[in-house]
Amino acid sequence: MSGAVPALRMPPAGRSAGGWRAFVTRPLGTAVIRTATLVILLAAWEWMSGTIIPKFWISSPSAIVAVLAGWIADYSLFGHVAATLTEMVLGYVVGAAFAIACGLCLGLLPRVERITAPVVTALYALPKIALTPLFVIAFGIGLESKIVLVASTVFFLILYNTLDGVRDIDRDLVEALEIMGATRGEVVRKALVPATLPWIFTGLRVAVRYAFTAAILGELMASNEGIGYLIEASAGDYNAAGVYAAVFVLVVFSVLFTELLTRTEASSLRWRV
Amino acid sequence: MTFSTTRSSAGIRADERFILLGRVGLVLAILLVWELGGRLGDPTWVSAPSLIVLRLLRWAGDDLFAHVATTVAEMAMGLTIGVPAGVLAGIFLGRAPVLSALLRPIIVGFYSVPLVTLAPLLILWFGLDMEPKVVLVSVVVFFLIFFNTFSGVQAVDKDLIASLVLMGASPREEFQKLILPASSAWILSGLKIALPYALIAATVGEMIAARRGLGFLVTRSASQIDMTGLYAALVVLMLIGVAVGTAANALEGRILRWRVSGR
Amino acid sequence: MSTATQIALEGASKEFVGRGETVLALQPTSIEIARERFVALVGPSGCGKSTVLNMIAGLQQPTSGRVVYDGNPVTGPNRQVGYMTQKDTLLPWRSVADNIGLALELKIRSTSRSDRDNRVAQMIELVGLKGFERHYPGELSGGMRKRVSLARSLIYEPETLLMDEPFAALDAQLRLVMHDELLRLTRLRRMTVVFVTHDLGEAITLADLVVVFTGRPGRIKTLREIPLAHPRDAFRLRFSEDFARLHEELWNELKDEVAKGTDR
Numbered sequence: 001m002s003g004a005v006p007a008l009r010m011p012p013a014g015r016s017a018g019g020w021r022a023f024v025t026r027p028l029g030t031a032v033i034r035t036a037t038l039v040i041l042l043a044a045w046e047w048m049s050g051t052i053i054p055k056f057w058i059s060s061p062s063a064i065v066a067v068l069a070g071w072i073a074d075y076s077l078f079g080h081v082a083a084t085l086t087e088m089v090l091g092y093v094v095g096a097a098f099a100i101a102c103g104l105c106l107g108l109l110p111r112v113e114r115i116t117a118p119v120v121t122a123l124y125a126l127p128k129i130a131l132t133p134l135f136v137i138a139f140g141i142g143l144e145s146k147i148v149l150v151a152s153t154v155f156f157l158i159l160y161n162t163l164d165g166v167r168d169i170d171r172d173l174v175e176a177l178e179i180m181g182a183t184r185g186e187v188v189r190k191a192l193v194p195a196t197l198p199w200i201f202t203g204l205r206v207a208v209r210y211a212f213t214a215a216i217l218g219e220l221m222a223s224n225e226g227i228g229y230l231i232e233a234s235a236g237d238y239n240a241a242g243v244y245a246a247v248f249v250l251v252v253f254s255v256l257f258t259e260l261l262t263r264t265e266a267s268s269l270r271w272r273v
Numbered sequence: 274m275t276f277s278t279t280r281s282s283a284g285i286r287a288d289e290r291f292i293l294l295g296r297v298g299l300v301l302a303i304l305l306v307w308e309l310g311g312r313l314g315d316p317t318w319v320s321a322p323s324l325i326v327l328r329l330l331r332w333a334g335d336d337l338f339a340h341v342a343t344t345v346a347e348m349a350m351g352l353t354i355g356v357p358a359g360v361l362a363g364i365f366l367g368r369a370p371v372l373s374a375l376l377r378p379i380i381v382g383f384y385s386v387p388l389v390t391l392a393p394l395l396i397l398w399f400g401l402d403m404e405p406k407v408v409l410v411s412v413v414v415f416f417l418i419f420f421n422t423f424s425g426v427q428a429v430d431k432d433l434i435a436s437l438v439l440m441g442a443s444p445r446e447e448f449q450k451l452i453l454p455a456s457s458a459w460i461l462s463g464l465k466i467a468l469p470y471a472l473i474a475a476t477v478g479e480m481i482a483a484r485r486g487l488g489f490l491v492t493r494s495a496s497q498i499d500m501t502g503l504y505a506a507l508v509v510l511m512l513i514g515v516a517v518g519t520a521a522n523a524l525e526g527r528i529l530r531w532r533v534s535g536r
Numbered sequence: 537m538s539t540a541t542q543i544a545l546e547g548a549s550k551e552f553v554g555r556g557e558t559v560l561a562l563q564p565t566s567i568e569i570a571r572e573r574f575v576a577l578v579g580p581s582g583c584g585k586s587t588v589l590n591m592i593a594g595l596q597q598p599t600s601g602r603v604v605y606d607g608n609p610v611t612g613p614n615r616q617v618g619y620m621t622q623k624d625t626l627l628p629w630r631s632v633a634d635n636i637g638l639a640l641e642l643k644i645r646s647t648s649r650s651d652r653d654n655r656v657a658q659m660i661e662l663v664g665l666k667g668f669e670r671h672y673p674g675e676l677s678g679g680m681r682k683r684v685s686l687a688r689s690l691i692y693e694p695e696t697l698l699m700d701e702p703f704a705a706l707d708a709q710l711r712l713v714m715h716d717e718l719l720r721l722t723r724l725r726r727m728t729v730v731f732v733t734h735d736l737g738e739a740i741t742l743a744d745l746v747v748v749f750t751g752r753p754g755r756i757k758t759l760r761e762i763p764l765a766h767p768r769d770a771f772r773l774r775f776s777e778d779f780a781r782l783h784e785e786l787w788n789e790l791k792d793e794v795a796k797g798t799d800r
Binding site: 430435436437438439440443446450454455 | 593595613614615617618619621623625627629638639641642643644645692
């Protein structure tokens with residue numbers, strides 16, 4: 001009989017062991033360690049820049065902050081952020097609307113769905129960002145081309161989710177309604193749409209990230225505004241501080257979106273069994 | 274047509290034929306409309322399937338395969354680096370709760386950021402050749418695989434672990450016989466997602482700055498306002514994408530093998 | 537404590553620390569379980585019966601007091617026991633045969649391949665799953681999975697078998713079959729068994745000693761010897777007068793505790 005392996009099955013809420021392990025896992029302890037690590041890393045970065053590693057590669061926290069401050073001071077940052085967000089939102093709305101409409105239609109017409117499937121799959125397989133030059137040629141370098149890019153990216157995602165939702169419908173439910181004498185329209189309204197909604201919502205939530213990515217990528221390729229433009233323009237000028245500053249803005253918004261989505265996840269799914 | 278139908282096998286066969294005809298018909302119709310549009314309208318902008326095919330043939334005799342090979346190589350190398358690294362990191366952190374709790378914000382931070390958008394950063398560091406694309410693909414793949422592996426390891430039922438320990442399993446046996454097979458479904462799942470992303474990452478890298486590759490072909494044609502070239506490049510990219518997608522689906526089939534009847 | 541004692545709880549209690557509050561699940565409990573005895577623990581939900589099993593298995597440590605197995609205090613996972621839980625812990629990617637033989641694959645036992653295959657085949661025969669060796673748990677019914685779990689727990693012939701409401705999810709007929717099997721196998725192998733159940737009839741059918749627990753926080757209320765002769769006929773036992781008397785007597789003990797539990 002052993003004593004070497006510690007007990008694995010945890011009681012409902014474990015009594016924490018004493019010592020540093022307890023400190024580290026408690027909220028305060030974790031926060032302290034994380035902050036301390038961050039400060040140390042930033043200090044090290046500042047020191048290394050220019051001394052060990054050339055500024056060209058890694059810039060320095062102070063330079064980055066300076067750039068950011070400059071952007072905020074001349075209001076340019078807000079303009080760029082607004083541009084990216086506009087592209088995101090408009091593209092998202094357009095793409096989602098089309099996707100849900102097509103998804104529901106195709107879901108209701110299985111034969112049509114199957115006939116168009118290969119074409120849809122082929123289009124889906126193409127990395128949408130490759131279409132950016134096409135859109136730029138067609139719509140110019142402004143926001144429009146990115147909006148179309150975002151829309152096309154979001155479209156496929158939500159389309160597939162909607163289709164999955166329609167396919168997922170419980171046959172028993174439908175049959176029960178049919179036996180009751182429901183017309184086709186009533187079956188759609190009372191069974192199909194409510195059943196599909198969770199899937200559509202999931203798709204809508206996942207698509208937010210993709211919309212953001214698409215907007216940024218589009219701006220990286222060809223644009224004159226936006227967070228992605230800031231990254232690309234700084235890179236083009238070999239302005240490392242600018243690149244990092246823009247990336248920082250990117251990270252801030254990414255985390256913001258992720259947090260938003262995580263927090264709304266619980267409440268939106270609450271009614272789902 | 275009602276939702277619930279039972280059809281005879283003869284009916285099903287007829288249906289299948291109809292679908293097949295429909296599909297072929299649709300594709301032909303699209304090509305036809307495009308061809309007519311090209312001939313009647315302005316071929317410089319609209320181009321036409323015939324022109325695209327000719328261009329592809331010309332490229333095939335030239336350096337098309339070199340470009341394809343570059344993109345595929347970037348993907349392959351990135352996967353070779355990213356997948357094992359992701360699996361190892363996922364398993365290691367999955368089994369080290371204290372460490373993973375500490376690293377959590379960094380991990381979440383990285384996860385939130387669309388890594389492909391950091392391509393310019395990599396190009397700044399590594400230049401125009403293959404290296405930055407490989408690095409980009411590796412990093413993107415790494416995080417995807419890492420997260421899936423990590424979740425898989427964490428998701429292993431604690432009761433299963435307990436039962437194995439009681440039976441007398443050593444930590445190594447516990448890992449081999451339980452943790453690894455249990456998380457393999459997750460790992461394969463991650464791999465399935467990672468494949469298309471590898472292509473996207475490689476393409477993005479090439480479109481931003483490259484001298485070779487399919488993404489480069491797209492941007493080169495675009496900068497010359499060579500629409501036929503642009504469409505041709507997109508077609509090749511689409512074909513590669515379909516190949517990648519098929520491979521990913523094959524993986525899914527493997528995952529489902531014992532899950533289908535599973536609880 | 538005599539050498540005939542397999543398991544002993546000496547004032548073992550268990551507290552759980554929840555969000556800021558401490559819950560006493562098991563009051564300090566003492567009991568001695570002799571070798572080769574079949575002991576049934578009955579009581580209302582949440583009275584700590586499962587906790588007792590976990591402590592004997594070494595998966596949980598008592599907050600106070602101690603648990604002694606075979607003369608040694610239990611401080612970690614107890615490899616001398618087989619533990620069959622309510623929830624089956626079969627590995628879904630392994631076939632029935634591979635699941636059953638799992639314990640024999642482990643280095644701690646060094647069983648040869650042929651020996652293992654033989655014993656697995658024996659076990660499969662024993663629990664009546666012949667023909668299903670290559671099936672996967674996902675393809676089996678609940679009752680069949682239980683039988684695989686049972687086979688898996690028995691194959692390495694542990695001295696003691698811990699069972700936590702193993703048959704709760706089975707239908708009545710199947711349960712009788714399992715009772716019969718269990719009695720036969722455990723007597724054959726001369727195993728000590730600690731069996732947790734809600735079902736008083738099941739407890740009386742199977743056990744030599746029934747322990748009645750109070751509601752939470754649990755402690756032992758009654759110990760009752762079951763003098764019914766072995767071998768017992770699980771199918772017919774419930775119709776005997778002795779059985780009825782015992783059932784009545786123990787039910788009186790138990791029902792107060794159950795009522796208290798449901799009032800909460």
